Amino acid sequence: MHISYFTERPYRYVPNDLVIQNGFFGNPNKYFDPVKGGQLLNEYLDEKLLAEELGFDGVMLNEHHDTSFCMGSVMNVEAAVLARITKKVKIALLGNPLPIVGNPLRLAEELAMIDMISGGRLVSGWVRGGGSEQFASNANPAFNREYFNEAHEVVVKAWTEPGPFRYEGKHFHYRFIDPWVLPIQKPHPPIWIPGLLSPETVEWCAEHRYPYIALATFLPPTVDLWDFYRDAAAKQGYQVGTENFGYLQKVYVAESEEKAHEIAKYDMFGGAGIGYSLFGQPQWMFPPGYNSKQATRRIARQFTAPDATQGSPWASAAAGQRSAHETRQNISAAQVEHRSGIWGQTRDSVESTRGQIFGSFPEVEKQFQIICGTPRSVLPKIRKVLECLRPGIFFFWQNDGPIKREDRISNLKLLGTEVVPAVREMAKELDLKSPFEVQPGSRPLPPSGKPESVGSLQPLAGIFN
Amino acid sequence: MAQNSQEWQEETLRVDQTDLVIVKGGTGRPLLVLHDELGHAGWLKWHSALAREHTLMIPLHPGFGRTAAPEWIRTIRDMAGLYSIMLRQQKLAPIDVIGFSLGGWVAAEMAACNPDQFRRMILVAPNGIKPTQGEIRDIFQMMAPDQLRNSVLDYENTEEFASLFGGIGPEQFELWEDARAQTARLAWQPYLHNPSLPHLLEVVDTPTLLIWGKQDSFVPLNAGEIYQRCIRGSRLVVFDQCGHRPEIEKRADFLRETQSFLA
Secondary structure, eight states: OEEEEEOOOOOTTSOHHHHHHHOSBSOOGGGOOHHHHHHHHHHHHHHHHHHHHTTOSEEEEOOOOSBTTOOOTTHHHHHHHHHHHOSSOEEEEEEEEGGGSSOHHHHHHHHHHHHHHTTSOEEEEEEOOOHHHHHHTTOOGGGHHHHHHHHHHHHHHHHHSOSSEEEEOSSOEEEEEOOSOOOSSSSOOOEEEEESOOHHHHHHHHHHTOOEEEESOOHHHHHHHHHHHHHHHHHTTBOOOGGGEEEEEEEEEOSSHHHHHHHHHHHHHHTSGGGGGGGOOHHHHSOTTOSOHHHHHHHHHHHHOGGGGOSOHHHHHHHHHHGGGSOTHHHHHHHHHHTTGGGGSOOOOHHHHHHHHHHTHHHHHHTTSEEEEOHHHHHHHHHHHHHHHOOSEEEEEOOOSSOOHHHHHHHHHHIIIIIHHHHHHHHHHTTOOOTTTSOTTOSBOOTTSOOOOSOOSGGGTTTOO | OGGGGGGEEEEEEEETTEEEEEEEEESSEEEEEEOBTTBOOOOOHHHHHHHTTEEEEEEOOBTSSSBOOOTTOOSHHHHHHHHHHHHHHTTOOSEEEEEETHHHHHHHHHHHHOGGGEEEEEEESOOBSOOSSSOOOOGGGSOHHHHHHHHSSOGGGOTTGGGGGGSSOHHHHHHHHHHHHHHHHHHTTTTTBOTTHHHHGGGOOSOEEEEEETTOSSSOHHHHHHHHHHSTTOEEEEESSOOSOHHHHTHHHHHHHHHHHHO
């Protein structure tokens, strides 16, 4: 198993009331102090170094724009620094938002340089970018998927085809591609695709034999999407294995249960449960043409007939959990709906919304969206996740929200020294092979031609009922 | 829409491999009606009034829900080209035209390409020209129901507002999202305008009436003034206490102006 470490690198000095009122996107940047921001960015880089020291196999970065939620506005810059200051860890960029970069050839060059400086430690990933990201870069949301597909083609060709050559697509045009920076890893750096269970993306991953990384999604629909990948892979003639799947899991550890819960609760504000729906208001999260028909249908109900989805924010969360039984196309849509839930609620005051966000912590914990406790007490829960999803790649996600630096460090240290070694043992026992051990897409189908599942709901029996 | 269902019907015209859905009703000389960026809002009182003397032809824009969008239509000029093909094919030119907002922009592009295809042109708060005072409002940074509500000055006190699109429901929301997505494809950047249009309008000598709401918060009146300067001999009529939909917000004034201009 490949074990990696991730945080959102938030700007921690934004007034919380402002975010509760408006969400993380769309606040005026007069609240941003670059001196404090610079200090934080350096702290985050140091935490990545510490993660390497503690024995993590990799560190993961992501990218968001115009938001205090995540300062990784150009994560390739952070990655370039990490390429130089780290020695062993893989640097996973999950992912570069292909539709908003504007010039995919330049992206291919940036990533090639990161791979070269790091001595071949880059793991490259692609995302479509959140709705708000389309506004932040003025990328036409109605062409989001077309940009994604075409930019991906440009990058991979630039990395693999001898230049000079010509590329003239619908959106991107180059009459001279001949980069004199190329990745060390051949044919190109590993490509992993993170996401929130969009079936279109999962199918695309299966076609390209790219591992799919589910980003802290609800467990039952995630198992179902694994099966969807399995079937799409079978059409390509291969059997999926643990190497095709990754999972991002929030884990908080401290020396006592109380302390762990205290710091984990801050995360509610940093992106767990309904706190996540603070990410951006609907008009920024659902720009025109950006969503699938199915997701649009859900949003349509939510914004024109609110009675249809009325109830606690957890009603929509529960819909997310139930959706393994719904049609597959609805799964990611349910996830989308859940993550916009808070804006459909009556919000009397900042205080009541704050109460609502933090009040949902027990449910968040129950649904495994956050696992927290002592190093000893978190292990059985992590094991459940591993048994259920059988991922070959596992990302620990922590330290979002207004958590103090000393708590972040002790959290990370406990994770590295006590949790990671135990998880490694579990992975061995469960035979969870990473893409570095088994080439994704290299397993033949069983003689019957009928592919086998990787995940299973069975380990979760009784947990959500 | 339903109560007026006798007054109009739908037909499909094959134009350059596109099956164009057209809402048609009325009697008399044809009047091409080009709808706005949210789509055809249904058969309203102003349609009925104009249909007494004109045969209204309302093509549902490609990609706006009902008519499929051909891949080659990538700009508003391309859409204008499709309608020019339609007019030529149907031998409808020169025809009277009335275009609303984005539909007005389409009409202006058609006129700029070939002014002879129109007999008379009415543009109701068209986008297409970037104002020098104020901005064209960003409709993509609001949800569709808000886009509709904000299009008029006072939606609670606008008589026909609740009839627009048959009301705000989930199915209509989906159609709006189609319309908004296609608008984004055609006019995301430059945003709802074509920098060359003011220059290209130089050739237009078609008798033109521009109608604007003084309080239009979507396309500022200043854009109307620029249109008026660009189109030789055009007349700009401004209604006070009116937003982006004069046809329902100031229906009587709107009908008086349009009927006399088209007579």
